[in-house]
Amino acid sequence: MTDQRRANGSLRHLLTLEGLSRDELETLLERAQHYVRRRGEVAPRSDVLAGLTVANLFTEPSTRTRVSFELAAKRLGADVVNLEMQLSSRVKGESMLDTIYTLESLHVDVFVVRDAEAGVPALVASHVGPEVSVLSAGEAHLSHPTQGLLDTLTILQHKRHCDQLSVAIVGDILHSRVARSACQALQTLGVKELRLVAPPVLMPPAGEFAGCSRFESIERGIADADVVMMLRIQRERFADTAIPTGDEYFRRFGLTPARLALAKPNAIVMHPQPMNRGVEIDSAVADGPQSVIRDQVANGVAVRMAVLETLSARAVGRRS
Amino acid sequence: MTDQRRANGSLRHLLTLEGLSRDELETLLERAQHYVRRRGEVAPRSDVLAGLTVANLFTEPSTRTRVSFELAAKRLGADVVNLEMQLSSRVKGESMLDTIYTLESLHVDVFVVRDAEAGVPALVASHVGPEVSVLSAGEAHLSHPTQGLLDTLTILQHKRHCDQLSVAIVGDILHSRVARSACQALQTLGVKELRLVAPPVLMPPAGEFAGCSRFESIERGIADADVVMMLRIQRERFADTAIPTGDEYFRRFGLTPARLALAKPNAIVMHPQPMNRGVEIDSAVADGPQSVIRDQVANGVAVRMAVLETLSARAVGRRS
Amino acid sequence: MTDQRRANGSLRHLLTLEGLSRDELETLLERAQHYVRRRGEVAPRSDVLAGLTVANLFTEPSTRTRVSFELAAKRLGADVVNLEMQLSSRVKGESMLDTIYTLESLHVDVFVVRDAEAGVPALVASHVGPEVSVLSAGEAHLSHPTQGLLDTLTILQHKRHCDQLSVAIVGDILHSRVARSACQALQTLGVKELRLVAPPVLMPPAGEFAGCSRFESIERGIADADVVMMLRIQRERFADTAIPTGDEYFRRFGLTPARLALAKPNAIVMHPQPMNRGVEIDSAVADGPQSVIRDQVANGVAVRMAVLETLSARAVGRRS
Structure with missing residues (x-):
């Protein structure tokens, strides 16, 4: 695994939450909270990245995640360039590196990289100069x-003591980077209980997600949970015959008010978006009083601001 | 109809010019004139939107209108994010709202929305938080x-007294949002005469455009007019057999120097662009001394600056 | 040819390096050197273009060249708008001019234009207002x-005396705007020897590249050269049966360590990127100690900053 740290131990890249200490996570979350604003308030701003350049390398042009990173960087004063490029689709190896070297020669300070292929952010990180940081998107x-951090921040805004929480993650765990990053953060913070809830075909192999309990029934999986984190199910999955169709999926795993009533009365409901309403979640729940889904989005910008300024060696000392 | 105003009566959204008072229109036009610069002069700048975020939601990526809004927002100091998205093409209703809520959670202050489907800007406006404004593009x-305002501003720069003007709008009135918005503004300002000039298949139903006279002959329609406002005809319309082809259209409705001579000697010629030269307008007219087409573009940025700062509650008090 | 100069002789557009004096080239290169930073240093910044607008008109959306121009303009403080548009694909003549006039009416100060059709940048330049500059990309x-300038700058950073240098340009000279611009600059600066090295089908007609010697053998062409400038070969060319395939091309014209050993011991190797490794260049050379390919990219931003501030009449006097 690519080391995310500098020789002095400080974070230089953020490719994974695995290996971050409890102290590091808490410091990042605290800094993110510094950038949280209530709805209706003016977005927070700073100039800690003034004069620096952030390049968004996204394979898809207009995702909400790209906009979230773009706004986070701009609100810290950085210059932002957006590039649509699927690094991994290029001829492997050296040709991808040429692209990376080229971008680095443009004096890019932080690369924000999203790629469907495993290993691409780390590959970028292992080839850029020592002053350059890579942030996986x-x-x-x-x-x-950053999704794992924003999910954790959202939980901690509503539930104070992580070591007393039961968190149920429901849905397509097998294919979910959201689930993986959230579990890593929550386990490091000492969450009491992590439950994976999924039909067998969407459950990860036994070796993964150590320490989590597993449920094939949503009713049992979310019983008395403090947090119910729903995952998006890709409609493409239903092409796989072993997976229930949309209606069938909703019947068996959709989060309805009746099912949510099995969780703790003050349980919160999360979703990384975009939602398939009527497939993994009922609108009455998504828009209900226990939903914190919109908070997650707002926390996303705050978390990305905190991470960008933390990674950038040059931003250190500029903080207000 | 969605109310465009705040409880105190001030404009919060701009979805239509219908219902704006004469005083409101004049105030907006006066403010726009403040941002007009002569060709060759440096573009006007301000920082009334500094720290605020404007999101352009356009279905097509690179229209001149998108660039006009982008420059207007940047020249007021705002952060601008561009998103290509066809809000109305998404699964109807809640899914579109999820997108809107997401963007709002990113602390967007003004949404600039262009959509081919009726009702989308108002739908956005009715679901965003009280500090957020929506501007239809x-x-x-x-x-x-904003096109209606820039057309009106252009007319008033050349013709002082609206109540003595005859304005002829020529072409595809039926499908034209440009014609509808221009008529609303000009009628509120007390224009003397508004004439619609079109072949029957491109003429709007009788219930629409109250107070306008209608002409099927361009010669009679523009006779003694002070302003001749040409509309773009979509070449796709010619697929409809009832509509004359391009050559035939030009023969019957194209604005030639000979026809323009029927209008007042100092009549001005307008076009919202892009032009189909040789279809709705002759190049000798488009590039002739009576054409104010290029002024319209320049006025567009000024109008959008005026509207953006007027809608934004936060910009109030920052004005220079 | 469109005149690139103002009445007072100063550069207004940069469409070609042909006709620039030695003094003009040296002044541009010196100014570019002012903006060069070492890898790892923060990108240079200035505000000489603050309040001005640069429009990038590129037919392809995400090229590294577009990003290089975008960063150069932003780092000088300009507002930047990106437009994807193939000016030459529009209906010829007036319709393209309408687009140009429209953009100019938005108070664009500098157009950066890339187009696959000859004459488009000059056409834009001949129709914009006197305060507007056009920069060919x-x-x-x-x-x-700007590629010719950055190549020259790179050479001069490593080799001081142009009049004692032998420069070999290798590959698809026939289709290369890179080769043409580099030759113009180097000849004006009094380079000792310019050699064109290519198979006959990729060699330009006899009338072009006056003063250059021609070689069909790479071994003889690069013998004792101080600079070996490799060109990218478009894989599409191999569809032409007269041109060797990729493997065959590499066998005959690829720059290998063995071949490079024929040049001077301290010869530098250049490539405009993106490289076809294993076609025109061996990775051992591209990544070897004699390669200055990454310097070229970094010099590109510096050159574009120097050109942007030089062309803009308004930037004069603001320089730091």
Whole structure:
């Protein structure tokens, strides 16, 4: 695994939440909270990245995640360039590296990289100069560290003591980088209980997600949970005959008000978006009083601001 | 109809020019004139939107209108994000709202929305938080308020007294949001005469455009007019057999120097662009001394600056 | 040929390096060197273009050249708008001019134009207002002036005395705007020897590249050269049966360590990127100690900053 740290131990890249200490996570979350604003308030701003350049390398042009990173970087004063490029689709190896070297020669300070292929963010990280940082914005099914941080921040805004929480993650765990990153953060913070809830074909292999309990029934899986984290199911999955269709999936795993009533009365409901309403979640739940889904989005910008300024060696000392 | 105003009566959204008072229109036009610069002068700048975020939601990526809004927002100091998205093409209703809520959670202050489907800008407006404004950049065939304002501003720069003007709008009135918004503004300002000039298949139903006279002959329609406003005809329309082809259209409705001579000697010629030269307008007219087409473009940026700062509650008090 | 100069002789457009004086070239290169930073250093910044607008008109959305121009303009403080548009694909003549006039009416100060058709940058230049500058970012096979400048700058950073240098340009000279612009600059600066090295089908007609010697053998062409400038070969060319395939091309014209050993011991190797490794260049050379390919990219931003501030009449006097 690519080392995310500098020689002095400080974070230089953020490719995964695995291996981050409890102290590091708490410091990042605290800094993110510094950038949280209530709805209706003006977005927070700073100039800690003034004069620096952030390049968004996204394979898809207009995702909400790209906009979230773009706004985070701009609100810290950075210059931002957006590039649509699927690094991994290029001729393997050296040709991808040529692209990376080229971008680095443009004096890019932070690369924000999203790629459907495993290993691409780390490959970029291992080839850029020592002053350059790489921030993963989603890597295959493996890692989505800023999503994991924003999910954790959202939980901690509503539930104070992580070591007393039962968190149920429901849905397509097998393919979910969201689930993986959230589990890593929550386990490091000492969450009491992590439950994976999925039909067998969407459950990860036994070797993964150590320490989590597994449920094939959503009713049992979310019983008395403090947090119910729903995952998006790709409609493409239903092409696989072993997986129930949309209606059937909703019947068996959709989060309805009746099912949510099995969780703790003050349980919160999360979803990384975009939602398939009527497939994995009922609108009455998505829009209900226990939903914190919109908070997650707002926390996303705050988390990305915190991570960008933390990674950038040059931003250190500029903080307000 | 969605109310465009705040409880105190001030404009919060701009979805249509319908219902704006004469005083409101004049105030907006006066403010726009403040941002007009002569060709060759440096573009005007301000920082009334500094720290605010404007999101351009356009279905097509690179229209001149998108660039006009982008420059207007940047020149007021705002952060701008561009998103290509066809809000109305998504699964109807809640899924579109999820997108809107997501963007709002990113602390977007103004949404600039263009959509081919009626009702989309108003739907966005009715679901965003109280601090957020929505500015229509073109809605179906119904409304294009900043275009209506820039057309009016252009007329008033050349013709002082609206109540003594005859304005002829020529072409595809039926499908034209440009014609609808221009008529609303000009009628509110007390224009003397508004004439619609079109072949029967491109003439709107009788219930629409109250107070306008109608002409099927361009010669009679523009006779003694002070302003001749040509509309773009979509070449796709010619597929409809009832509509004359391009050559035939030009023969019957194209604005030639000979026809223009029927209008007042100092009549001005307008076109919202892009032009189909040789279809709705002769190049000798488009590039002739009576054409104010290029002024319209320049006025577009000024109008959009005026509207953006007027809608934004936060910009109030920052004005220079 | 469109005159690139103002009445007072100063550069207003940069469409070609042809006709620039030695003094003008040296002044541009010196200014570019002012903006060069070592890898790992923060990108240079200035505000000489603050309040001005640069429009990038590129037919392809995400080229590294577009990003290089975008960063150069932003680092000088300009507002930047990106437009994807193939000016030459529009209905010829007036319709393209309408687009240009429209953009100019938006108070664009500098147009950066890339187009696959000859004459488009000059056409834009001949129709914009006197305060507006046009900068070619690549025109057909004819001209790529900022590439020529960055190549020259790179050479001069490593080799001091142009009049004692032998420069070999190897590959698809026939279709290369890179080769044309580099030759113009180097000849004006009094380079000792310019050699064109290519198979006959990729060699330009006799009338072009006056003063250059021609070689069909790479071994003889690069013997004792101080600079070996490799060109990218478009894989599409191999469809032409007269041209060797990729493997065959590499066997006959690929730059290998063995071949490079024929040049001077301290010869530098250049490539405009993107490289076809294993076709025109061996990775051992591309990544070897004599390669200055990554310097070229970094010099590209510096050159574009120097050109942007030089062309803009308004930037004069603001320089730091």
